[in-house]
Amino acid sequence: MGILERIRELRTQLNDHNRKYYVENAPEISDFEFDRLLRELQELEAAHPEYADPNSPTVRVGSDITSEFRSVRHRFPMLSLGNTYSLDELHEFIERVEKEVGETEFVCELKFDGTAISLTYDHGRLSQAVTRGDGTAGDDVTANVRTIRSVPLVLSGEGYPDLFEIRGEILMPYASFDRLNAEREAAGEPLFANPRNAAAGTLKQLSSAVVARRGLDCTLYQLAGDDLPYDSHWENLQKAREWGFKISNEMRICRSIAQVDEFIAHWDEARSRLPFPTDGVVVKVNRYADRRALGSTAKAPRWAVAYKFKAEQALTELLSVDFQVGRTGAVTPVANLAPVQLAGTTVKRATLHNAEQIAQLDIRLGDRVYVEKGGEIIPKITGVDFAQRKADSRPFEYITVCPVCGTPLVRYEGEAKYYCPNQNHCEPQILGRIIHFIRRKAMDIDGLGEETVELLYRNGLVHDAADLYDLRAGQITSLPRMGEKSAENIMESIRRSKLVPFPRVLFALGIRFVGETTAKYLASHFGSMDAVMRATREELVEAEEVGPKVADGILDYFADEGNRTLIERLRRAGLKFEAEAPRLRSDALTGKSFVISGKFSTHSRDELKELIELHGGRNLAAVSANVDYIVAGENMGPAKLKKAEKLGIPILTEKEFLALIADDEPAAATFAAEEPETPAQPTQGALF
Numbered sequence: 114m115g116i117l118e119r120i121r122e123l124r125t126q127l128n129d130h131n132r133k134y135y136v137e138n139a140p141e142i143s144d145f146e147f148d149r150l151l152r153e154l155q156e157l158e159a160a161h162p163e164y165a166d167p168n169s170p171t172v173r174v175g176s177d178i179t180s181e182f183r184s185v186r187h188r189f190p191m192l193s194l195g196n197t198y199s200l201d202e203l204h205e206f207i208e209r210v211e212k213e214v215g216e217t218e219f220v221c222e223l224k225f226d227g228t229a230i231s232l233t234y235d236h237g238r239l240s241q242a243v244t245r246g247d248g249t250a251g252d253d254v255t256a257n258v259r260t261i262r263s264v265p266l267v268l269s270g271e272g273y274p275d276l277f278e279i280r281g282e283i284l285m286p287y288a289s290f291d292r293l294n295a296e297r298e299a300a301g302e303p304l305f306a307n308p309r310n311a312a313a314g315t316l317k318q319l320s321s322a323v324v325a326r327r328g329l330d331c332t333l334y335q336l337a338g339d340d341l342p343y344d345s346h347w348e349n350l351q352k353a354r355e356w357g358f359k360i361s362n363e364m365r366i367c368r369s370i371a372q373v374d375e376f377i378a379h380w381d382e383a384r385s386r387l388p389f390p391t392d393g394v395v396v397k398v399n400r401y402a403d404r405r406a407l408g409s410t411a412k413a414p415r416w417a418v419a420y421k422f423k424a425e426q427a428l429t430e431l432l433s434v435d436f437q438v439g440r441t442g443a444v445t446p447v448a449n450l451a452p453v454q455l456a457g458t459t460v461k462r463a464t465l466h467n468a469e470q471i472a473q474l475d476i477r478l479g480d481r482v483y484v485e486k487g488g489e490i491i492p493k494i495t496g497v498d499f500a501q502r503k504a505d506s507r508p509f510e511y512i513t514v515c516p517v518c519g520t521p522l523v524r525y526e527g528e529a530k531y532y533c534p535n536q537n538h539c540e541p542q543i544l545g546r547i548i549h550f551i552r553r554k555a556m557d558i559d560g561l562g563e564e565t566v567e568l569l570y571r572n573g574l575v576h577d578a579a580d581l582y583d584l585r586a587g588q589i590t591s592l593p594r595m596g597e598k599s600a601e602n603i604m605e606s607i608r609r610s611k612l613v614p615f616p617r618v619l620f621a622l623g624i625r626f627v628g629e630t631t632a633k634y635l636a637s638h639f640g641s642m643d644a645v646m647r648a649t650r651e652e653l654v655e656a657e658e659v660g661p662k663v664a665d666g667i668l669d670y671f672a673d674e675g676n677r678t679l680i681e682r683l684r685r686a687g688l689k690f691e692a693e694a695p696r697l698r699s700d701a702l703t704g705k706s707f708v709i710s711g712k713f714s715t716h717s718r719d720e721l722k723e724l725i726e727l728h729g730g731r732n733l734a735a736v737s738a739n740v741d742y743i744v745a746g747e748n749m750g751p752a753k754l755k756k757a758e759k760l761g762i763p764i765l766t767e768k769e770f771l772a773l774i775a776d777d778e779p780a781a782a783t784f785a786a787e788e789p790e791t792p793a794q795p796t797q798g799a800l801f
């Protein structure tokens with residue numbers, strides 16, 4: 114793979130993980146893995162400045178902005194922090210700072226693992242609470258933050274400025290987290306992977322009553338404003354405690370590298386006894402004058418750095434291994450462990466990923482194994498303590514038939530997992546598909562839960578998703594513990610699901626490798642179920658985010674007779690099989706036809722096509738005399754280029770194209786900035 118390709122791949126992956134982490138609050142990889150990918154991208158970009166991009170995840174703050182809340186601009190930007198897992202790099206940071214501003218004081222603090230918040234106080238009253246958002250503007254979550262008991266609504270004491278901001282972290286203590294997940298498990302709802310995601314997800318709840326029940330906490334660590342009482346961080350924070358804010362007691366002024374190291378060494382161990390999650394230590398320059406001299410980049414201040422702790426490990430015995438069969442037939446080995454304390458919770462189970470990994474790590478029953486918590490809910494086994502291996506242990510034997518239906522397992526090309534191919538008769542696959550279908554992000558049939566689906570299935574009422582639409586209330590009330598009220602709820606939510614837009618219907622089918630995002634791209638690219646079904650492999654890979662693997666998943670799905678019957682029944686039930694025509698944003702491009710070709714840096718091809726349609730234009734696939742403009746990115750096909758030149762069709766760059774619609778396209782403004790700007794800084798007082 115070429116360097117530019119790798120850079121692009123990393124940017125796509127990181128943007129994707131950012132969305133999962135900040136918006137969906139459901140990360141798929143650990144922070145350590147994320148930071149490693151980011152580091153790789155940073156290094157490639159540093160070595161190849163010609164590929165710099167102002168929108169790269171290396172220069173932008175990962176955004177949590179959603180459409181559900183009012184967006185508010187920050188008075189001072191809310192930045193991220195540079196981070197490192199290496200003490201050497203931390204020492205280099207300290208030396209660099211002192212080289213620039215001379216000997217200075219550092220404040221060491223815990224790095225609370227929650228979600229950042231900025232609180233504004235106007236004459237001593239909480240007036241606004243805003244998330245970090247993209248660093249420039251964030252979501253207004255004031256109503257939710259008001260329900261958090263440790264956030265003072267009215268200040269006490271004296272000496273606070275008339276108007277100031279105080280920033281900190283909204284946290285979910287382990288006790289609240291455990292209770293919340295236990296409740297969600299009982300209700301058949303998806304679990305939060307960790308307290309950070311739970312805190313961030315809770316803060317974005319639409320109902321403040323729900324937020325109030327979830328037991329959030331808030332610790333403040335930064336003042337920002339023009340008339341702060343002191344000109345150092347430490348003193349202001351101590352003062353803010355008198356005003357009623359919760360300020361951590363676990364911070365220290367350090368005047369040497371040795372003192373910083375001592376603080377870190379202490380907390381790396383002692384943090385496991387804290388009632389809330391932390392993921393590192395933040396080292397900050399204390400005096401504001403020094404901070405101003407050091408400044409910041411577009412993404413992070415140059416006067417602070419986060420030293421991140423490696424994931425905690427625990428050593429325990431591997432008792433047995435269960436094999437779970439998922440809705441796609443994929444078999445996942447799950448380890449049962451002797452219970453052990455890890456990162457604030459008791460761990461009894463861990464994932465083993467696949468057969469290859471078990472063999473590679475040579476994991477055996479009865480071994481003492483290392484477990485670690487990453488970004489996922491279930492911890493994973495990362496190694497074996499061979500010194501403690503029992504003399505009579507034997508290599509692990511992986512199963513060869515489905516643990517549920519006994520069908521011999523198969524392996525698909527390029528896949529590490531084994532699959533049970535018995536799609537139509539293997540129970541966990543049948544149930545898993547229906548449960549996936551009714552999920553909130555799919556058809557959102559919230560009257561039904563996992564248990565009810567199982568009940569309907571066991572009583573022969575539902576075998577597949579289409580059966581749901583044939584259900585009658587009388588059939589439901591005939592089941593144990595099902596009253597008329599619940600039957601009516603179920604019927605109502607099934608009826609309502611017929612209004613769910615096409616992209617989610619496509620996602621709900623549970624086609625292998627077609628996740629929520631891919632389904633959206635497919636829907637906007639093809640426009641209808643029939644068009645997706647008719648598409649050839651070549652046509653499928655033209656859609657954004659669809660590679661050969663995904664394309665094959667789609668082709669396999671529609672090649673199956675049973676699936677095609679299901680689709681026809683769903684069609685008859687009245688589900689949405691067509692993408693809705695988007696409302697026009699302007700008629701700037703009315704009557705004009707476009708061909709998009711090549712690769713683009715700021716928009717995907719499908720986004721550009723969507724923009725064209727949103728502004729009244731038409732997309733054509735091939736270059737012909739009917740085409741008014743070609744929008745060309747990198748690597749436009751030479752044949753197309755030649756033909757366009759011959760026909761005299763104007764060729765636009767992405768930027769020139771955006772200029773055509775710039776008047777009504779707010780997003781376009783961000784593309785004008787070639788260089789990341791240095792954020793505004795408060796004139797006096799603090800900055801962050």
Ligand SMILES: NC(=O)c1ccc[n+]([C@@H]2O[C@H](COP(=O)([O-])OP(=O)(O)OC[C@H]3O[C@@H](n4cnc5c(N)ncnc54)[C@H](O)[C@@H]3O)[C@@H](O)[C@H]2O)c1
Pocket residue numbers: 130131133134135140141142143144145147148174175192193194196222223224225226227228229230245281282334395419488
């Ligand atoms: N696993 C994933 O898929 C995934 C995706 C995106 C980001 N991430 C993780 O998130 C990190 C980036 O997130 P980020 O930009 O929020 O940076 P960060 O969490 O590493 O550091 C900045 C944040 O630290 C918080 N913080 C906690 N205690 C603090 C204190 N005492 N002083 C100052 N700030 C404090 C603030 O909220 C601040 O916004 C990555 O390094 C990665 O580990 C993970």
Ligand SMILES: [Zn+2]
Pocket residue numbers: 438515516517518519520533534535539540
């Ligand atoms: Zn099976």
